[in-house]
Amino acid sequence: MKQERMTLSQKELDRIRIIGALVDGRMTNREAAEKLGLCQRQIIRIKKRFVVQGAAGLVHGNRGRTSRRRIGDEVRESVLKAYEEVYYDFNFSHFAECLNEREGIGISRSSVVRILKDEGIRSKKSVRRRPKLHRSRPRKVAAGMLWQTDATSFEWFGRGNGRATLHAYIDDATGIVTGACFTENECMAGYVAALGMGIEGYGLPMAIYSDRHTIFRSPKARAQDDEDRIEGNEKNEGNGRNEGNGRE
Numbered sequence: 001m002k003q004e005r006m007t008l009s010q011k012e013l014d015r016i017r018i019i020g021a022l023v024d025g026r027m028t029n030r031e032a033a034e035k036l037g038l039c040q041r042q043i044i045r046i047k048k049r050f051v052v053q054g055a056a057g058l059v060h061g062n063r064g065r066t067s068r069r070r071i072g073d074e075v076r077e078s079v080l081k082a083y084e085e086v087y088y089d090f091n092f093s094h095f096a097e098c099l100n101e102r103e104g105i106g107i108s109r110s111s112v113v114r115i116l117k118d119e120g121i122r123s124k125k126s127v128r129r130r131p132k133l134h135r136s137r138p139r140k141v142a143a144g145m146l147w148q149t150d151a152t153s154f155e156w157f158g159r160g161n162g163r164a165t166l167h168a169y170i171d172d173a174t175g176i177v178t179g180a181c182f183t184e185n186e187c188m189a190g191y192v193a194a195l196g197m198g199i200e201g202y203g204l205p206m207a208i209y210s211d212r213h214t215i216f217r218s219p220k221a222r223a224q225d226d227e228d229r230i231e232g233n234e235k236n237e238g239n240g241r242n243e244g245n246g247r248e
Contacts, residue, residue, distance in 0.1 A: 039084045092123040146172040147205040151186040167194045
């Protein structure tokens with residue numbers, strides 16, 4: 001059986017040594033990630049590949065080939081790190097756009113797809129972009145006339161660090177964020193804290209617009225309003241019948 005000789009770089013030797021220690025239980029995923037400058041999700045995938053393929057699994061598949069499209073290890077690691085830590089819920093096409101526009105990594109979509117697929121990563125389902133919605137009303141003409149507020153739950157501090165809810169107020173006329181606050185969940189305390197920041201920095205707004213979240217509108221009050229409307233309709237219907245009987 002013909003044996004293939006493999007020449008490894010110092011970086012690849014270090015990676016094999018560290019992953020080997022990880023597989024033997026002499027090192028944790030976190031420690032290996034710190035030593036190699038990768039995230040733990042990448043370490044877990046590399047470990048699986050090492051267990052199945054051995055040292056050869058840690059060597060790039062294009063070893064020995066010359067290509068004008070060859071991508072350096074640093075670029076590959078930058079692409080993988082960006083995907084794992086920031087753009088993990090993006091599809092490949094959108095991710096490639098963000099690399100070029102936001103991260104300053106000039107790389108083609110096909111290269112991005114190749115790098116991610118080599119690591120066993122599958123693209124998220126493409127999501128159709130929603131058509132731009134036209135504003136139902138014009139913006140206010142002056143700052144302070146209206147502040148819009150809302151809250152968004154997201155992994156703001158990186159994947160694996162838990163979700164947090166950002167409460168924010170935005171001036172309708174200027175688009176300026178007048179106040180913002182993080183809490184664990186959407187709550188009145190978060191809205192009040194963000195509002196206080198806004199008032200301290202920009203003064204008291206003339207009006208505030210929010211969604212119909214129960215924080216701002218009690219379900220009991222809404223139920224009472226519904227009962228009042230129903231009761232009012234019944235009275236009107238009754239009055240209509242009585243008037244009709246009177247005419248007869």
